[in-house]
Amino acid sequence: MSLSLDRLVGDDADVLADRDFRMLLLASLISPMGASVVSPVVESLTGPYGVSTAEAALLLSAFTAPGIVLIPLSGVLADRYGRKPVLVSGLALFGLAGVALTLTTDFRVALGLRLLQGVGYTGIGPILITATGDLFSGARESAAQGVRFTAVGASLTVFPFLAGLLVAFAWQYPFALYAAALPVAAVVWLRFEEPAALGQGDTADGDASATDGDAAGSGGERGDGRGGVRTLLALASDPRVAATLVGRAVPGFLWFGFLTYNSIVVVRLLGGTPSAAGALVAVASVSSAVATTQAGRITARFGRPAPTFAALVVAAGGLAGLALAPSVPVALAAGVPVGAGFSVSLTLYRSALTGLASDDTRGGLVSLGESIGRLGSTGAPVAMGAAVALLADAAGYAAAVRTVSVAVAVGVVAVGGTLLLVGDMGVDADGEPTATAAND
Template sequence: MGILQTLFGDDAAVLYERDFQLLLLASLSSPLGASVVSPILEGLTGPLGVSSARAGLLMAVFTAPAIVLIPLVGVLSDRVGRKPVLTGGLLLFGLAGLAVTLTTDFRSVLGLRFLQGVGYTGIAPVLITSVGDIFADDADAEASAQGLRFTAVGVSLTVFPVLSGALVVLAWQYPFYLYGLAVPTALVVWALFEEPTAADAVGPNGADAGHADDADKPVRDGSTRALLSLTTHPRVAATLVGRAVPSFLWFVFLTYNSVVVVRFLGGSAGVAGLLVAAASVASSVSSTQSGRITAAFDTRVVPMFASTTAIGAGVLALVFAPSTLVAGVGVVFAGAGFGLGLTLYRSALTGSAPVELRGGLVSLGESAGRLGSTVAPVLTGAVVAVAAPTLGPVDSVRWGVVGVVAAAVLVGVVSVAVVDRFDAPARSRAGTSTAD
């Protein structure tokens, strides 16, 4: 374990947990919904007989279901178990993606993309929750595991867009065959994944011995009323609000990266792609170090605050960069802050709920993130449009981005301050608190 320990510290042992390895495998599929289609949208206009604007709906119909369905799927995973939901999500996601190759009717493709979006809601949130289940008794190991899972996502985000762009040259259908990865993954998860049982959830000292009759059953007795009550706790509510901030800032970057590189700096789309890749690598690297970083502080508040300001500063460095080199430095800061911040917020949510409510709370967090991702380009575009007649095309983008980034960072800072102010709610099964 020498090399792994050098890279990831004492918590490298999490990589030898079989169930966690299965979650890493499933994590390769979770980001494919956007990353496979985004690079080939323009190439789909001909085969599907639509304009570029209408082709963009292929992204919108995929992301839309998550805002509403993720919380419901989270509650479902608490009730029926993680494995059935994860397996079903992977199968629906993969099969719907493969089915796109069978038609050129745009409405049918939109419907299949919508089904993929439904399938996605059973993948990413359940993966995050399951990591929390496995490492419920070790907060540092859980933070490291969440970071390593995010690294697997980063690897997928680096590799599959390149494959998609290469395959579309051969035929427009070929990139959609990449979704086939989710199908065998679902079968492997169903055959080998073992959910933590109620006995596992109570910790090493058997604090919940009174539930011995249920010790061999996955915990799945969360209630909607209890979940809603949990979200009214100030610390939990602030964490949910703060969870939207990294996603919001990240999508501001993704939306305006190419505008800055091509229009302001005279670069190419290829250069813009390299900056996205650099940010993704920085995000992956920082997420792997989340366990070490949290262990270095008495509280998670400091790294949470630092991650939020790093993303904001990185985005501002991009839009005001005098050269692509400076822009590259900015996006590395943004990526590093995003990877760390996303991991810390997800870990904070998994640690704020008893095991029977964890899936529902994590799913609410993911919905908050999706909401931030959806609002970011719309809000920023509206601000830029309003400012354009007065400031001109360049300064309207720069100062419009400044305005929305400053507002988002302020929301993030206030959220972190509230998290620091209040202790975590009691965790009913473990009988412990996760106060930092």
């Protein structure tokens, strides 16, 4: 088993020996369910809720919207009180609100419950990224983020497919899958231990992470709210760091565009079934899981900027391929580049942000990046829906969906490439901090 992991992940496969990291992997199985369970069944929910497809897609935006405001708060709380209380609370709220969706056909109530789920998520995804950065640094951290994303990919392989199957029996059944978050919350509470020496500038594997001068000078005490905020704002105001933060939104915009329209393309435009739409998300997720195992090797050999841009190009090509697919099998094949490109670009962005801050500001910077990423995720269904509605009268619904999806693919490459040119991805090809990460 160890030899197989070494071949797949590289020399840093031993990150799996860390018990706390294994707890983070368990929680990572839950983190993508907020969107992945709903995505394959968007078209199927229009009847029970009595809404249009565009309105049903708001269930995705309602989930992502709270993160725009609350993710930075979760980062501050995690830096002040620890990762575990925030993570466990997030898992519990996420699971309870999700299960409650089985009890109502009122669309307004469903949107409210999705908002509550989104609040819960703000204590899950960003904290998992931050805690992984606490445990490891350098290429090992990139490898660990990749392995964690592989766990996310495994979840995305199973739960969307199950949702697509379950909705054929009853519209409520997919939402029952959210109950899985509750036992995971209990296990994490009992078994996860906070990384030692948080706020002292050391990672759990003994290597110094990239430090921030002001944070080091502040005495390194977790919970120094005013000093931490000033340090975080100073770091985020650097144009290169700011470009990296904004760039974090690009993969999410593309992915949520895919999640919003995959069931519409498969079911409405190509005459497929909800289970086929779930299979498309599963295909993308398998590709995602496999691709992210290589994040450590990619970082060690090529650095981050060039691979990140290449991954965005691959993902954009997949989205355009889905939009133009003439049949369900071709649409399924398009899921491969979408998943691989999205996961690699997102993993490298997240890894870059964890390396641009000290232990005392990592939670805040990562959470700020996740909040900005949520802007992209929330905006994709709304912006694409508005553009489709605008074009549908003149060109027809099918042509509008395809045109807007291709335009998004082109925009992702153009905007993502520009931000990468301006930004600082944190390490060079040898895995060493760049000037911004080392000196700011």
